[in-house]
Amino acid sequence: MRDSRDETKTLAVGLQATLIAECSRFFAAFVSGAPTRREAALEPPQLRLRFALQFYCESGRALTERGMVERSNGAGQTNSIDSSRRLGVSTIAAALAIVFAAPAVAQTVGERSPLPVPRPSQAIPMTSASATPSSPPRRATSGTREWSGKPGSSGHPLMTAEAIRSAAADFPACIERLWPAAARRGVSRASYDNMTAGLTPDLRIMDLMDAQPEFTKTFWAYLDLLVTDARIKRGREILAQHAEIFAAVERAYGVDRYVIAAIWGIESNYSTAIGERPVLRSTATLACIGRRQKYFRDEFLAAIELIHRGDVRPDRLFGSWAGAFGPTQFMPTSFKRYAVDFDGDGRRDVVDSVPDVIASTANNLKKDGWIPGHTWGYEVVLPARFDYLLADRSRNMTLGEWSRLGVARVAGRAFPRPNDLAYLLVPAGANGPAFLMLKNYRVIMRYNPAEAYALAIGHLADRLRGFGPIVQAWPRHERALTSAERYELQGHLYRRGFDIGGKPDGLIGRRSRGAIRRYQASVGLVPDGFPSGGLLERLRAR
Numbered sequence: 001m002r003d004s005r006d007e008t009k010t011l012a013v014g015l016q017a018t019l020i021a022e023c024s025r026f027f028a029a030f031v032s033g034a035p036t037r038r039e040a041a042l043e044p045p046q047l048r049l050r051f052a053l054q055f056y057c058e059s060g061r062a063l064t065e066r067g068m069v070e071r072s073n074g075a076g077q078t079n080s081i082d083s084s085r086r087l088g089v090s091t092i093a094a095a096l097a098i099v100f101a102a103p104a105v106a107q108t109v110g111e112r113s114p115l116p117v118p119r120p121s122q123a124i125p126m127t128s129a130s131a132t133p134s135s136p137p138r139r140a141t142s143g144t145r146e147w148s149g150k151p152g153s154s155g156h157p158l159m160t161a162e163a164i165r166s167a168a169a170d171f172p173a174c175i176e177r178l179w180p181a182a183a184r185r186g187v188s189r190a191s192y193d194n195m196t197a198g199l200t201p202d203l204r205i206m207d208l209m210d211a212q213p214e215f216t217k218t219f220w221a222y223l224d225l226l227v228t229d230a231r232i233k234r235g236r237e238i239l240a241q242h243a244e245i246f247a248a249v250e251r252a253y254g255v256d257r258y259v260i261a262a263i264w265g266i267e268s269n270y271s272t273a274i275g276e277r278p279v280l281r282s283t284a285t286l287a288c289i290g291r292r293q294k295y296f297r298d299e300f301l302a303a304i305e306l307i308h309r310g311d312v313r314p315d316r317l318f319g320s321w322a323g324a325f326g327p328t329q330f331m332p333t334s335f336k337r338y339a340v341d342f343d344g345d346g347r348r349d350v351v352d353s354v355p356d357v358i359a360s361t362a363n364n365l366k367k368d369g370w371i372p373g374h375t376w377g378y379e380v381v382l383p384a385r386f387d388y389l390l391a392d393r394s395r396n397m398t399l400g401e402w403s404r405l406g407v408a409r410v411a412g413r414a415f416p417r418p419n420d421l422a423y424l425l426v427p428a429g430a431n432g433p434a435f436l437m438l439k440n441y442r443v444i445m446r447y448n449p450a451e452a453y454a455l456a457i458g459h460l461a462d463r464l465r466g467f468g469p470i471v472q473a474w475p476r477h478e479r480a481l482t483s484a485e486r487y488e489l490q491g492h493l494y495r496r497g498f499d500i501g502g503k504p505d506g507l508i509g510r511r512s513r514g515a516i517r518r519y520q521a522s523v524g525l526v527p528d529g530f531p532s533g534g535l536l537e538r539l540r541a542r
């Protein structure tokens with residue numbers, strides 16, 4: 001598809017829609033209370049893409065507005081923000097994303113934590129022994145709701161009702177077309193037939209792929225939701241229960257136990273919300289139907305491979321609609337890349353073996369560049385009359401340089417390593433907390449690309465370690481703007497001649513935030529780029 005100009009254009013439009021939808025989906029996951037998942041590691045090109053995408057979803061309010069996506073990848077064929085690494089479309093995807101996603105940004109979700117609804121009642125107790133399933137297999141249905149029969153809101157040509165019906169009718173043939181690729185991975189015909197016998201598409205996933213919530217949450221609302229006293233308490237219990245395993249994993253991988261426990265807590269609420277859809281069925285559906293087939297072909301084949309190899313029991317392979325499974329929500333391809341057999345039973349069981357779960361998650365962070373012994377970042381206090389234009393993800397300076405600008409840790413202590421590079425995150429504008437983010441924060445972002453989730457992971461890790469809450473208050477009087485209000489805000493800026501990166505689209509991305517900053521500066525406000533209700537009212541009044 002990438003060879004033809006028209007098709008590329010179509011893809012670009014589809015990608016843009018996807019990015020928007022992905023961001024929204026991410027929020028939807030939040031709204032539903034579901035944890036997200038991280039993404040598989042990205043190569044540098046993907047990383048750039050992700051950062052471009054994240055401009056929108058990540059930073060502060062943007063998060064609020066649009067959503068963060070999970071690690072899913074892009075859309076349709078180009079999309080694979082994350083998968084692109086394997087698909088080799090990173091360059092084109094990155095170019096398209098940077099052009100089209102400037103306003104949007106998202107990282108996409110999907111992969112690790114789509115919209116599974118947490119089911120506390122289905123908690124899966126984990127044992128510290130190796131593979132010892134302690135809970136009954138999950139039911140093999142994928143929810144009670146059927147596909148709405150409606151086209152996806154992304155507007156992607158593969159998401160029309162006709163396209164979905166047509167692809168669904170072709171599903172058995174599609175599965176058969178994937179057989180040669182499975183064979184190349186060493187899967188036997190008998191095994192493939194056995195795994196795919198009776199497989200039917202789960203079309204409800206098409207609705208979930210394009211779900212777009214009207215209302216979103218603020219950054220602090222997500223932190224309130226994800227870092228609770230109960231989650232801190234449970235995390236400490238898990239750390240105590242599996243102390244020896246965590247210690248062994250720290251020695252082997254150099255990755256902090258509190259961060260791993262926090263990922264476990266954020267991604268699946270300590271295994272109580274790992275999703276209820278059979279991974280094979282979900283990935284097969286997505287590999288054959290909808291706008292992300294190319295990306296999910298690889299996920300489906302990786303799932304086939306892992307079942308064929310016997311790493312995880314097929315009757316335990318349940319996950320989110322996008323196929324992320326297990327306590328720390330591995331996608332099949334990230335399983336393939338990072339999973340390790342830490343208990344030595346010959347299987348990489350990231351579902352039922354606690355040692356394998358902990359070590360595989362650590363291995364993922366290690367391969368993504370985790371620096372042993374370092375933290376992820378610091379909450380900081382900014383001086384009066386601070387230049388908020390410095391609060392930009394692309395603006396890395398050493399901690400020493402930040403200190404010289406008057407940026408100080410809330411606790412008043414010095415930065416232990418003044419030469420470490422950090423960027424400044426001010427997620428709720430000048431009236432909220434500020435953070436200096438180090439390399440390990442970017443590593444967490446590779447696991448879960450949504451800034452609010454990544455901060456939740458870092459903060460939960462700190463709480464598990466015994467540190468206190470975030471010191472500075474969030475501007476709780478602020479609320480997330482609705483979709484209509486975001487359009488309106490952009491419209492006011494657009495009509496005043498501020499460059500919002502195109503026409504209003506309801507998505508407050510990097511360009512929109514830049515426009516907000518320029519407007520704020522032009523009227524003597526602090527240029528923090530935060531799209532508050534007060535700002536909207538001011539624009540309305542003039």
Ligand SMILES: [Ca+2]
Binds near residue numbers: 345356
């Ligand atoms: Ca094992």
